[in-house]
Amino acid sequence: MIHLHHARGSRSFRVLWLLEELGLPYALTEYDFTDGSLRSPEHLARSPAGKVPALEIDGGTIFESGAIVQVLTEREGRLAPKPGEAERTAFLEWLHFAETQAICLQNLNIQHNFIRPEAARSIPTMKLETKRLVVTARALERRLTGRDHLLDGGFSAADCMFGFNVRSLGYFLPRGDYPAIFAWWERMQARPACARAIEREGGEMFDRDFFEIPDA
Numbered sequence: 200m201i202h203l204h205h206a207r208g209s210r211s212f213r214v215l216w217l218l219e220e221l222g223l224p225y226a227l228t229e230y231d232f233t234d235g236s237l238r239s240p241e242h243l244a245r246s247p248a249g250k251v252p253a254l255e256i257d258g259g260t261i262f263e264s265g266a267i268v269q270v271l272t273e274r275e276g277r278l279a280p281k282p283g284e285a286e287r288t289a290f291l292e293w294l295h296f297a298e299t300q301a302i303c304l305q306n307l308n309i310q311h312n313f314i315r316p317e318a319a320r321s322i323p324t325m326k327l328e329t330k331r332l333v334v335t336a337r338a339l340e341r342r343l344t345g346r347d348h349l350l351d352g353g354f355s356a357a358d359c360m361f362g363f364n365v366r367s368l369g370y371f372l373p374r375g376d377y378p379a380i381f382a383w384w385e386r387m388q389a390r391p392a393c394a395r396a397i398e399r400e401g402g403e404m405f406d407r408d409f410f411e412i413p414d415a
Contacts, residue, residue: 201225202255204245206232208404210264210301210363211252215400217268217359219392221275227399232313264363265294268356278356286350290357293342293349297360300335303328304367311371311410325412329371336368336377343379347386358387362396366403370410 203218203225205211209232218225230236230251237249245253246262253262257274261267272279280287306328314320339361342349349357365384374381387393 202228204228204230204242204251204253204255205400206230206237206251207400208367209251212363212366212396212400213264213297213360214252214254214267214271216362216393216396217271217278217356219396219399220278220354220356220359220390221271222392223271223275265298265360268294268360272356278354278359280350280352280355286352289350290355293357294360296335296338297357297364300332300339300361300364303332303335304364304371307332307371307410308367312405320413322413329412332368332371336372336380340377340379343383345379347383354390358383362387362393370405370408373409 201218201223203211203214205215205227206229215227230242236242237246237251242253243249245255245260248262250262252264252267253260254267254271256270261270269279280290307325310320310325310328348354349361365380365387368377369381388397
């Protein structure tokens with residue numbers, strides 16, 4: 200049995216969506232960022248940084264979402280160009296660019312939601328990470344303009360890697376500035392596997408529609 204260790208609103212959504220796309224049966228254990236469960240000895244044995252996702256599969260455990268996605272596509276022989284095929288390089292570039300963008304999203308999420316008290320939050324950090332996020336969003340917007348998917352060959356696991364990102368992106372950048380990105384996300388949500396993953400996760404993480412940078 201494949202066993203995904205997951206937290207709502209995290210990078211592990213990438214793997215949850217991909218498992219649904221691949222039609223693989225799996226067990227799901229969910230964690231809360233605030234209750235210390237990700238720091239338990241049991242979980243640290245699976246994921247040394249105490250993060251999700253971690254995936255138990257074929258008698259072993261894999262951590263890091265990009266690695267898990269690559270292993271799953273190679274194991275199943277689907278949803279990724281094979282080595283030597285035309286779009287293999289583009290697939291790997293966008294697979295890993297998703298993490299470049301996700302770091303900006305993570306830092307903004309920490310600043311807006313997790314640092315307590317609010318007076319300890321850094322407005323300069325929020326501004327800097329927002330600027331960095333804009334750079335990555337513009338690159339993704341250019342890539343998706345005139346394309347239905349990240350790869351010319353169609354839907355791939357690279358699209359799954361951006362599921363977590365784009366679900367978070369609209370909380371920190373105006374959606375109207377990135378029409379191609381959010382049109383892509385509408386198409387992705389219409390995929391049955393993506394809809395199942397969203398339903399299984401149980402909804403959005405944030406309690407507001409948009410996070411403004413506070414006045415200094």
